[in-house]
Each structure stands twice: as structure tokens, then as C-alpha cells.
Amino acid sequence: MTTAPPRPTTLDPEALRGDFAILETRIGDSPLVYLDSAATSQKPRAVIDAEVSFLTSANSAVHRGAHTLAAEATELFEDARAAVAGFVHAAPEQLVWTSGATAGINLIAYAIGNATLGRGGEPARRFALAPGDGLVVTEAEHHANLIPWQELAARTGAVLRHIPVRDDGTIDLEAAASVIGARTRVVAFPHVSNVLGIVNPVAELVALARAAGAITVLDACQSAPHLPLDLPALDVDLAVFSGHKMLGPNAIGGLYGRADVLEALPPFLTGGSMITTVTLDGAEYLPPPQRFEAGTQPVSQAIGLAAAVRYLDAVGMDAVHAHETALERRLRDGLRSIPGIRLLGDADAERVALAAFDVDGVHAHDVGQFLDARGIAVRVGHHCAQPLHRRFGLTASVRASAALYTTDAEIDEFLDAVSGVRGYFGVGR
Template sequence: MDSAGFDPERVRADFPLLSQEVNGHPLVYLDAGATSQKPQQVLDAEIDFLLRTNAAVHRGAHTLAAEATELFEDARRTVAGFVGADEETLVWTHGATEGLNLVAYAIGNATAGRGGAASAGLALRPGDEIVVTEAEHHANLIPWQELAARTGAVLRHIPVHDDGTLDLDAAAHLVGERTRVLAFPHVSNVLGIVNPVAELAELAHGVGALAVLDACQSAPHLPLDLPALDVDLAVFSGHKMLGPYGIGGLYGRREVLEALPPFLTGGSMITTVTLDEAEYLAPPLRFEAGTQPVSQAIGLAAAVRYLDALGMPAVHAHERELERRLRDGLRQVDGVRLLGDAEADRVALVAFDLDGVHAHDVGQVLDAQGVAVRVGHHCAQPLHRRFGLTASVRASASVHTTAADVDAFLDAVAGVRSYFRVHA
């Protein structure tokens, strides 16, 4: 048991996949930043629903449909509570990417005059500005590029310092009277640094802009209270927080969701339809057209109950110890260059370049020893370009990661250059 009173060996036992060997070695899974493994409790919850209660929600009046609807909405309450929100402010999406596209396209629909007077305040005019950061995942960059192209808005970006922290002085100059949206990550998926969300939200609100948060890399690792952070909109992804694929959440302040016109349209999100027009439900159902991800939502609720039972402060403390072990160990390996090596609040995620060896070759050597990491640009090409790279190796831990996992990873990395006969 570590100093935070957290028992990772006990936690690890809840994850069936981690008991296997890969290439003749015990599996060391350090790719949680890409997708997390699922504890048995999550698998059981989703399977139990499919075995016992599977039915369409918000449609039928029969017993199974009523029970499925109750479980589905209970899942919404549970997940909303995990991020400090009310159930009416949580929209189910199929992932964070869809959530960000929903917001960007809904603002575009407002710009096109859809949504009436309530949406008019969200409309963009040519010359208005959307501000992002140099550290964005492509999912929080490309939707804004597209929105700027459709509306004539200007896309600007906040640079990062050499140590990976955001240039907040530059941000204060970039965010001005024409800024309508400020979108940024809570935690960079490459750098692992926790950004100053409240400060950035205050900067946005000072000029009347929306603050949009990508919380994909924070929701599984930090205590999270989105209303307290004072962001207007935020997204997170279920498969990165021990939950199923195909489910995510969009949190929005009530008045913002009410002002956004719908993005996807069809069944389940309407009140009245004629052959010529339709009226839409209030949020969150306004944004949930079509077949809902029911079993996935129930699985995600099980995942947040699991995290709640562990205690998110304890999870963060455990992972901070792993993060220090990762960075301290990598600093001892000849040829390693850490990306974003700032002394700041962080999650257990590190990316690095190994001199003389391509990231993909590093990943292959590690995989041969049963160590799973991510290699490539991690859907963050501009950030890699900022550091003069096309690819890096990323190790990202989770609740089940142990000190032994980290040490096995470090031992494997230490042998890579000699394997390729690369010397200083």
C-alpha cells in the first residue's frame, strides 16, 4: 500500500485483461491515455443490462422499456454527479469528439439563424475570434477550424513555453473583445500538465466568450467539479475513464445548452413534428437524436461508481507518485528528452523522444517485452511540431498501474538504444 493508502495490487485484480501475458511477458499496460481497461464491475453492469433489461428507452410503455429508461436516466444522474453537475446539464454523446463537434456545429447553426432569438447571442460574425491552444488534441482543433471556415471567424492559438506550460501572458493579449470562444484542454494528452482552468475561464468570461473545456485526460485522474471550474461547456470520454466505448458526456451550463440549437436531428429529440417543421425538446434530450447508447451509459455509470469508491483524491495521489517515478526514471536514461518537463500539477502521463531511435521502433522493442505504450503524434501534430518532432513515445498510467509496472517500463526503455546499437 502506498503513502496515499491506495492499494494498486488490489485494484489491479479487478481488471481481468491485465492477468494475461503478451509476447511471453506479464502485460504492463501504459496506454490508458488512449483507452482505459475495464474493471469486472463495469463489464458486469453492461452485460447484466443486456441480459435482463435490454429495451429501447423513452419509447415503449411496457415493463422492460420502463425499467431500461429508469436505469438510463439513473446513469445520467450518476455520471453528472461525478463531475459536479445536475442531470439536466449532461448530454450523452458517443464520445468527446462528437461532443466538441456538436458544440461547434450548433454555434454554426446559430450563425445561420437557426434557434431564434435565444440562439442569436451565439452567432459568429466575420472577424470574430475563436481561441485555442497549441496543445490541442485534433478533436478540439479541427471542429473550430471548420467553424471558422464556415463563418468567417478567425482562429488564433495560445502558445506553449518550452517546458510545456501555457503562455498565459500571450493568452491575456490574444483573448480580446472579438473573442467568442476559448477552447482548451484541462490536461494535455501529450504533456500531462494540468492547465489553470479557472484562470482561463475567467479570461474568457471577461470578454463575454464561451469557455469550452476538453476534460478527457482529467476526468479519470482528478477530482472534477465542472460548475466550480466555471466553464460553460466541457466534454469527456467514457472509454478513457474505465467505461465502455461509444459513450461520452457533454456538460453545459443550463442557459448555454438552452441557447444552443440542435446539431443532429431526428427521433427522440422532438415534441411536435409536421411535414413542414418541428419543435424540439429542452436540453439535454434536444441533443440526443436517434438510438441512445443505453448499455454504454449504464456501463459508464458503473465506472464512475468504481472511481468514486476508490476516491478521486486517492486516485490522484497514487498517480502523482507514479508520475514522479516515471519522469525521474526517464531522466536517468541516456538520450531521453521529456516533452513538457515542467514542475506543475500533473497526471501520470509522460511523452518523450529517444535520441537516435524512432518512436515506432521504441514501441516495438517495448511491446516485445510486454509493455504497451502509445507511439506517434497522439492526434496532436501541431504540438509535436512545436517541439521539432513528428512522433513521440507516450506512457500513461491508470488506477491499476503499480510501481512494478513503471519499473518494468523503465528497464525496457533503458535497453532500447543498446538494442539498436545507438551510442552517445
């Protein structure tokens, strides 16, 4: 029996930065300090090369042709599925390709809506909604895990409820126990808040949903790039993630599902490549994952995402997590020490290297421009989470987010710049 090599537990960001050509960019006279990885991560050369190699040597439609290029493209495409599924400890047939997490959540919501209309036959009846049934989200949702459920409630008569967030940004589990009830059918929540950076209590929320007989939908966009992720071990029914946040290309993502759940869900998009038999009066559909993959697939993007997860595996997700945990402490401790800074969700909980904050007396967009003039890229605005910002009495915040290629020196440069914001704008003197 072959023993697997030990996983790396430390990383040197300076050694990795040579793999990311864009990090050599200068903004005016300043070197780029990229602290917007939660919005979109940078791509290592291996990911770019993988896409280019496919497009220049094997580009063809998958699952459709019998010629040599088509066979090679199909093999590469399915090898990519196996690699990305393995990254989250799933079987290949449990991974559906999507254009991103937003598409994945909409797929789930519309599939449930189709089940409510009677599509999918007896197996899909478990998902059908009746007026008054409950759909539950949290106050910390990205709009992509909120609006699809609002729309599903509007179409079916289901009732959308939310679990509140405490003042420190943590999920109110006591309230969750009362919000999730006997008629709750879906509980959808983020693994990590894209505003607060807090790792949410998956086990507790899954247990509450299980007790109610509800299915769980996990938004893993902000955990997949930063934490070792074992979706079957988390015991969620469905989960989504986006490639562009985890070193991969745009327009590619994954929908993970428990085998029994995917097998019972009716399709959302229909057309070519997801059928077995078609007549002028009806059609029979393939099993998952192909049932949910109608039309031309994002082949080069899938191959690029596979290269991204292989890169992350080579670095070691334990090492990524340890490095970013140290960055998070440096980032949050530094912001805490600057007068006039208010951190959103400042709980001492498990977190990723992300912090959103308000500068007293200075609008977030002005802060962003001040930092950009010094080569520091951050996100400003509501980060597609308006309800959560209202919870904290704000319309916008500044968000700094790190990744495996971020250095201590970059965090320090950012903190030094933030410490000068209020003085520059003549506030707090």
C-alpha cells in the first residue's frame, strides 16, 4: 500500500508570487497591492497555460463527436470534473458544471420550482412546495443566495424567512431554532460571509434543517479558496462555488449535490446533451450530472479550474489556511488599532482573511480612491449584501481581502495607508 506524501502546512507567499504575473503591475508610481481577492482572485500561470493549451491543441465539442479531437476534449473535460470534485472530496458524478455560484443557486431554485409544478415525477415530489412552506436564509446573504429564493417564494406561495445576525456578526443560533420549523423546506446559508469573513456554524444549521426535514444549500464561494473543504463531511445536501474566486477562470463554477438529491431533482435548463430520447411530444433525461448540463459546455474554463485546484492542492490547503489565518489576525488587529475605524462583525470566531470596515466621517468610495492612488486595490460598496449593511446601519463599507499570495508587508502597507485616511480628508482633528 502506497503512503500518500504529507500535505504542506506552511507556504512562502514570496515564492508563489512569481506564478502570478499580474502582481508585477504598477498603479501609477506604486506597486500593486491586491486586496480584492474575495471579489475575484488572480490566476497563476498554470491556469492560464492550461486554457491556452486546450484551445490551441484540443479544442472541440465534448460528448458529441467521434473524431480524435472530440474524444480528447471529452476526456480532458471529464478529467477536470474528477479533479474539481476531488478537491471538495466528492465523486465526479456529484459535480455539475455551472457558469458560477449564481447560476448554481438559480439552478437549484428553478429545479425546486419545476418539482412544484409536478415535473420530475414521483422522485421529485420531495422538493415540491406548497403555499406557506418555509424557505430560510440568513441576514448575511450575498444577493445571489437571496434573490433566487425571493423569486421562488413569489412563484410558489412559499414564505421566505431569515435568521438574524448578532451585533458581533455571528449567526443567532437561538433565533435559528425558532425560524427553522416544521414547514421549512429549504435552509440556504453562506459557509463564510463575504462581508464579515466569519465561518458560520455549518453543523448546527444542518442539524436544525435535518430535524425539520429541510434540504440545505451551502454557498461555499468564500470557503473553497481558503479552507480545506470536505462537502460530504459537512453533510449539506447541495453546495455551490465559483472558479474565479479560487484562482480559476471566469464563467465556471461547481454545483455539488448528494447523489440522492441530484438524482431526484428535475432539470432546469433543457436542450442538447442532457437527454437520452427525444420525440416531438416529450423527452427523457440523462442522469446527473449531465441532466443539468444542457448545451455547449465551458470546456476550457473547466480545464482551467482543474489546473487551479491542482495548484491549490500542490500548495496545500492546510498551508493556505494557516498563512491566511495569520494574515487575518494582522489585518484585524491593525484595523482595530486605528482611530475612527469600525469593523463589521468583529467576533473572535474562525475567520478567513477578509475585513469590512467603515471609516468615521469618510465615505467608503472616497476611502477606496485614496487607497487606489497608492496602488492598493480594495472593494468598496455594499458587496452584494445590502440587507447585511443595513443591519449595521450602513449603505457601504470598505473591504480588504487577502489570498495565498498576499504578504505581511502588503497588509502593513495597507494599514499604514488607512491610518492616513481621516487626516487626509480633514476628519477627526
